[in-house]
Amino acid sequence: MPDLSPATPAEASSTAPWVELRSLDTLWFQVSGTVCNLACTHCFVSSSPTNHTHEALSLAEIVPYLEEGSALGVKEYYFTGGEPFLNPEMEQILEKTLEYGPATVLTNGLLLNPDRCRKLARMARDCRYSLDFRVSLDGYSAATNDPIRGAGTFERILAGISNLFKAGLNPVITVTEVYDDNGSIEGKTRFFALLAELGIEKPRLKMLPVFRIGAEAERTGAYESWQRLRTSDKPGSWDHLQCSSCRMVTDQGVWVCPILVNEPDGKMGAELADTLNAFAMTHSACWTCHVYGVSCKT
Numbered sequence: 001m002p003d004l005s006p007a008t009p010a011e012a013s014s015t016a017p018w019v020e021l022r023s024l025d026t027l028w029f030q031v032s033g034t035v036c037n038l039a040c041t042h043c044f045v046s047s048s049p050t051n052h053t054h055e056a057l058s059l060a061e062i063v064p065y066l067e068e069g070s071a072l073g074v075k076e077y078y079f080t081g082g083e084p085f086l087n088p089e090m091e092q093i094l095e096k097t098l099e100y101g102p103a104t105v106l107t108n109g110l111l112l113n114p115d116r117c118r119k120l121a122r123m124a125r126d127c128r129y130s131l132d133f134r135v136s137l138d139g140y141s142a143a144t145n146d147p148i149r150g151a152g153t154f155e156r157i158l159a160g161i162s163n164l165f166k167a168g169l170n171p172v173i174t175v176t177e178v179y180d181d182n183g184s185i186e187g188k189t190r191f192f193a194l195l196a197e198l199g200i201e202k203p204r205l206k207m208l209p210v211f212r213i214g215a216e217a218e219r220t221g222a223y224e225s226w227q228r229l230r231t232s233d234k235p236g237s238w239d240h241l242q243c244s245s246c247r248m249v250t251d252q253g254v255w256v257c258p259i260l261v262n263e264p265d266g267k268m269g270a271e272l273a274d275t276l277n278a279f280a281m282t283h284s285a286c287w288t289c290h291v292y293g294v295s296c297k298t
């Protein structure tokens with residue numbers, strides 16, 4: 001029986017379990033900061049054209065983290081924002097990263113014109129490690145996607161996906177469960193049919209639950225105080241949580257994970273070496289990670 005008792009922030013903090021960093025496998029970069037060319041109504045980072053909570057990372061800022069991460073055994077690198085391709089150095093950053101390991105870019109697809117996609121496909125073909133893309137889409141029609149991601153975005157996202165595919169890249173389509181039927185069998189079937197219409201015979205789909213923080217808290221409401229983790233939850237270990245194997249680099253230092261970048265207490269240090277210790281899961285978003293088994297990785 002789950003504990004549904006409410007808690008003050010102090011109580012939640014004192015009873016929160018700690019998650020150890022098992023190994024630093026995945027290094028994330030908030031590469032465009034919190035700046036985006038969209039202002040999606042479910043964005044847990046509240047990214048938008050005017051959100052400068054975090055600014056873009058330059059290639060020169062990223063290289064020391066690639067070096068440090070490599071020495072610490074990082075196996076793969078992820079880039080998110082905001083919209084990564086708003087970063088004017090994004091392609092150079094990818095080229096450099098691919099000297100260290102596999103890379104994945106999470107993008108809204110709007111800046112994926114045919115020329116850029118051909119260039120990215122050449123990079124993917126010629127580099128030592130794999131280069132992968134995730135494109136976000138929140139409905140299988142304009143009527144369902146556009147209220148979340150913005151007017152006209154459905155067609156523009158499909159164009160970006162199509163440009164990647166025509167260049168020889170098969171992106172993972174990331175769908176947030178903003179509607180009950182997005183994650184149902186019928187919903188997934190509709191997404192697969194949509195991708196088939198683009199000629200994609202081997203569709204790749206990743207579903208994510210919503211996190212009720214940032215813009216999503218304004219859209220559907222914030223977490224209830226009982227939605228939190230407690231030491232008494234004791235699942236055996238917390239190794240199923242992505243924060244047991246990842247850290248997130250921003251322009252202001254290193255955060256515990258990609259989800260809490262707007263939370264001041266999510267910051268763990270300036271360098272990766274400062275962030276190898278355990279983290280207290282006081283935040284309600286941690287409850288979603290545990291209950292839904294979320295990983296932002298592909």
Ligand code: SF4
Pocket residue numbers: 019241242243244256257258259260279281283285286287289290
């Ligand atoms: S939000 Fe999720 S990934 Fe981040 S610290 Fe909490 S449990 Fe870990």
